[in-house]
Amino acid sequence: MEGVHVTENAPLAPLTTLRLGGPARRLLTAQSDDEVVAAVRAADAAGEPLLVIGGGSNLVIGDAGFDGTVLRIATTGFTLEGTALELAAGEVWSEAVARTVDAGLAGIEFLAGIPGSAGATPVQNVGAYGQEVAQRVTEVVAYDRTAGELVTLANADCAFSYRHSRFKAEPDRYVVLRVRFALEEAAGLSSPVQYAEVARTLGVAAGERVDLRTAFETVLRLRAGKGMVLDPADHDTWSAGSFFTNPVLSPEQFAAFLAQVDERRLEAPAWPAPDGHTKTSAAWLIDRAGFTKGYGSGPATLSTKHTLALTNRGRASTEDLLALAREVRDGVRAAFGVELVNEPVMVGVRL
Ligand SMILES: Cc1cc2nc3c(=O)[nH]c(=O)nc-3n(C[C@H](O)[C@H](O)[C@H](O)COP(=O)(O)OP(=O)(O)OC[C@H]3O[C@@H](n4cnc5c(N)ncnc54)[C@H](O)[C@@H]3O)c2cc1C
DSSP: OTTOEEEEEEEOGGGSTTOOOOEEEEEEEEOSHHHHHHHHHHHHHTTOOEEEESSOTTEEEOTTOEEEEEEEEOOOOEEEETTEEEEETTSBHHHHHHHHHHTTEESSGGGTTOOSBGGGTTTTTOEETTEEGGGTEEEEEEEETTTTEEEEEEGGGGOOBTTBOHHHHSTTTEEEEEEEEEOEEOTTBOSOOOOHHHHHHHTOOTTOOOBHHHHHHHHHHHHHHTTOSOOTTOGGGSSOSOSBOOOEEOHHHHHHHHHHHHHTTOOOOOEEOGGGOEEOOHHHHHHHTTOOTTOOSSSEEEOSSOTTOEEEOSSOOHHHHHHHHHHHHHHHHHHHSOOOOBOSEEESOOO
């Protein structure tokens, strides 16, 4: 594997935004699609456990590390032809979004400031402020480890749903190499504003378009205020973003939840979700269960800016973080009967 950079017994904590996790037996860094495919093929042929990582911003790696090969995808490639965008998996997502705004194209501007790589965005169907990549992805080019060949999956084949996809459902099968998007030329305007907080901040009604750059900068400002833009000097951003997904409740679960909420004379956020389900807010549940911003006295605490982010204050271990996560999950279950599910991918550990 010429060109692939290899390190034995490599610390993984510096490769994650939580700065947590023990070492990898071997760390490979691949800078071209061919290197990625060769590295994956070699690991699979040897029966070697493999963990693919991008920016490490959605990973909780155990203190014991990873007893196998970690492949860090550092490929580059940004191609814009008209409104068609193709990104190599290793491209830094937030920089790619900024470049599309510079080019005057709408479609992913509300996903500004999200850390990590382009290749990871289809994995959990990255979303924020009323946009998600599923709305814009046309094709994903991946190496299919089961078939041993390159495949091109159309949007409809990616099984995108809320913070989920085929890639997440079959975690050891696809290694994303390239992601293609259809953006929009909207005469310097943004996509229609969908998210209430953004609309309020911009002083427009939901559904209106605003100046593209204003939309982009507004989202960056809102995110920064919540500690959701990486800043190495700010421990509130030593996180994996939202630690729990917003619960999606069946009609029966929602009725039981409402009964608990009514008993306490509270009013819970609720949004319609597919198949008659209802989505509620994990941040609201955590806060109302008594875990307010900054909760915790140990080396891992809730962010002082956002109840949904679990953070490393500098000396935490993964076990410290998980102890806090379990306390929050159990507290929300006891208070509201709702089971919170972790959003980041766990490596060698369970909640
Ligand atoms: C401060 C902060 C804010 C965040 N805000 C948001 C937000 O608003 N919305 C949101 O959706 N997420 C958010 N996140 C989570 C995270 O940024 C995204 O999930 C991001 O897409 C992860 O990219 P990554 O390259 O860091 O992936 P990693 O953490 O490296 O990996 C995550 C998972 O994807 C897999 N993976 C990575 N690259 C590939 C590839 N090329 N092929 C196949 N599998 C791959 C990994 O194996 C792992 O399972 C936030 C995180 C942080 C730290």
